[in-house]
Amino acid sequence: MDHEGLRHWSKRAADWAADYHAGLRDRPVRAPLVPGAVARQVPGTPPEMAEPMEAIWSDFEAIVPGGMTHWQHPRFFAYFPANAAPASMLAEQLVNAMACNALIWQTSPAATEIEQVMVDWLRQAVGLPDGFVGTIHDSATNATLSAVLTMREKALGWRGLDEGLSGGPILRFYASAETHSSVDKAIRVAGIGQRNLVKVATDADRAMTGAALRAAIAADRAAGLMPAGVILCAGGTSVGAFDRIGECIAVAQAEGLPTHVDAAWAGSAMICPEFRALWAGIEGADSVVFNPHKWLGAQFDCSVQLLRDPGAQVRTLGLRPTYLETAGREEIVNFNEWTVPLGRRFRALKLWFVLRAYGLDGLRTRIRNHVAWAELARVELAALPRVQIVTEPRLSLFSFALDTDAATESLLQRINDDGRIYLTQTRVDGRFAIRVQVGSFDCSKEDVMLIPKTVQEMLASCSFGPLPSR
Numbered sequence: 175m176d177h178e179g180l181r182h183w184s185k186r187a188a189d190w191a192a193d194y195h196a197g198l199r200d201r202p203v204r205a206p207l208v209p210g211a212v213a214r215q216v217p218g219t220p221p222e223m224a225e226p227m228e229a230i231w232s233d234f235e236a237i238v239p240g241g242m243t244h245w246q247h248p249r250f251f252a253y254f255p256a257n258a259a260p261a262s263m264l265a266e267q268l269v270n271a272m273a274c275n276a277l278i279w280q281t282s283p284a285a286t287e288i289e290q291v292m293v294d295w296l297r298q299a300v301g302l303p304d305g306f307v308g309t310i311h312d313s314a315t316n317a318t319l320s321a322v323l324t325m326r327e328k329a330l331g332w333r334g335l336d337e338g339l340s341g342g343p344i345l346r347f348y349a350s351a352e353t354h355s356s357v358d359k360a361i362r363v364a365g366i367g368q369r370n371l372v373k374v375a376t377d378a379d380r381a382m383t384g385a386a387l388r389a390a391i392a393a394d395r396a397a398g399l400m401p402a403g404v405i406l407c408a409g410g411t412s413v414g415a416f417d418r419i420g421e422c423i424a425v426a427q428a429e430g431l432p433t434h435v436d437a438a439w440a441g442s443a444m445i446c447p448e449f450r451a452l453w454a455g456i457e458g459a460d461s462v463v464f465n466p467h468k469w470l471g472a473q474f475d476c477s478v479q480l481l482r483d484p485g486a487q488v489r490t491l492g493l494r495p496t497y498l499e500t501a502g503r504e505e506i507v508n509f510n511e512w513t514v515p516l517g518r519r520f521r522a523l524k525l526w527f528v529l530r531a532y533g534l535d536g537l538r539t540r541i542r543n544h545v546a547w548a549e550l551a552r553v554e555l556a557a558l559p560r561v562q563i564v565t566e567p568r569l570s571l572f573s574f575a576l577d578t579d580a581a582t583e584s585l586l587q588r589i590n591d592d593g594r595i596y597l598t599q600t601r602v603d604g605r606f607a608i609r610v611q612v613g614s615f616d617c618s619k620e621d622v623m624l625i626p627k628t629v630q631e632m633l634a635s636c637s638f639g640p641l642p643s644r
C-alpha cells in the first residue's frame with residue numbers, strides 16, 4: 175500500500191468509524207467470546223507475499239469488531255471508561271499521519287509547546303495555582319512511578335541513581351489501602367519493596383487522616399526507618415475513596431516529606447468548582463496525576479502530571495547525552511527528561527481539539543450530568559427488593575449487592591451476558607459488590623437508567639442461587 179492507497183482507505187475507515195459509532199447501542203458492550211476464539215481465526219504463520227488491502231479489510235470486519243469490548247459504548251459503566259470524544263479521534267488521526275516522536279523539543283517543537291500550553295490550560299481548569307507545571311504521560315502508572323522515583327532520590331540526596339540501593343537506608347512510603355495497584359507497582363519497580371509501602375488505616379469514610387499518617391511516620395522513625403514520601407488517594411478505583419488531602423499534606427510537610435496525589439479518574443471532575451472540596455488542600459501537593467483519557471474525552475493515552483517543582487523529577491529522570499543535545503538552545507524543555515520512556519507521542523493535540531470543541535462548559539455539563547444520573551440510578555436500585563447499596567455515590571461511582579456474595583456474582587454475570595450494560599465488581603470490607611461508574615462521554619440519562627431497569631428485570635426472572643459451574 176502506498177500513500178494514494180492510504181487516501182482511499184482512510185476515507186473508507188472514516189465512514190466505517192461513523193457507522194460503528196452510530197451502531198454501538200445495538201452491540202453487546204462486552205465481547206461475548208471464549209478465550210482463543212479470535213486467535214483461532216488468524217493464521218499461525220506470517221504471509222510471505224503481499225496481500226490486497228481488500229482481503230485485509232474484509233478480515234478486519236469479519237474478525238475484529240465482534241471480538242471487541244466496546245469502550246466507547248454509551249452503556250459502558252465498568253472500571254472507568256477510557257473515553258474518546260469525536261474531536262479527540264480526529265486529532266489522533268492527524269497525529270497518526272505525522273507520526274512524530276516528540277522525545278525532545280527539536281524533534282517536534284509544536285508537540286512540546288502545545289503540551290506546555292495544554293498542561294497549563296488543565297492546571298487552570300482544575301483550579302491549581304500558578305507555578306504548577308507538568309507533562310503528559312501515557313498512563314497514571316508511569317506518572318506515579320516517576321513521582322516515586324523522584325521521592326526516593328530526594329530522600330537519598332540523589333545518591334541512589336549512582337550508587338544503587340543496596341546498603342542504603344530502608345525507605346518508607348505511606349498510602350491508604352484504597353490506593354490503586356499502580357502505587358504498589360511503582361513501589362516494587364522503584365526498588366523500595368512492597369513491605370515498605372505502609373498501608374495506613376483509614377477512617378469510617380475510607381480516608382487516610384492526618385493523625386493516622388503522623389502516627390505511622392512516628393512509628394517508623396522510632397524504629398530507625400527512613401520515611402521518604404506520601405501517596406494520597408483522590409478518588410479510589412474501588413469505591414471512590416478520598417484521603418483527607420489537606421490534613422495529610424500538612425503532616426507530610428511538617429515531616430519534611432514530599433507528596434504525590436493519584437486523582438486518575440476523579441481529578442477531571444475538578445473542572446467543576448463545586449467538587450473541589452473533595453481535594454481541599456491540593457495546592458500543597460508536590461505532584462498530582464489525573465487522566466484526561468478517563469473523564470475528559472481525550473482518548474487513551476493521556477495522563478497529566480502537574481508538579482510544583484519539576485527540577486527534582488528532571489534531576490531524577492533526565493539524561494542528556496550528546497546525541498540528544500540541541501545546540502545553542504538552553505531554554506528549551508525536553509519532555510523525555512520528565513518521564514521514564516525516551517520516545518513519546520504527540521498527546522497534546524487531542525487535548526487542544528477536545529478543550530476547544532466542547533469547551534470547559536460542555537465538559538462540566540457532561541460530568542455534572544453523570545454525577546446527577548448516578549444518584550438517580552442509586553435511588554431506583556435502592557428501591558428494588560433484595561438490592562442493598564453498599565457504598566454511596568462518590569461523584570459518579572457507587573456500589574450495590576444482593577444479600578449473598580453468590581447471588582451478587584450470579585447477578586453480575588447475567589447482567590454482562592445480557593450485554594446491554596457492562597458493570598464490574600469490587601470487594602468492600604470483604605463483601606462482593608457491583609460497581610456502577612457513570613462516565614461514558616456520550617451516555618444519556620436513558621442509558622444510565624437502563625442499569626436499574628436491567629437489574630429489575632433480572633431479579634424478576636431469576637432466583638439467583640449460587641453461580642452455576644461452567
Ligand SMILES: *Cc1c(COP(=O)(O)O)cnc(C)c1O
Pocket residue numbers: 254312313314315316354356409410411436437438439465477
Ligand atoms: C485508572 C486508575 C489508575 C491507573 O491508570 P493508568 O493510566 O491506566 O495507569 C490509577 N489510579 C486510579 C485511581 C485510577 O482510577
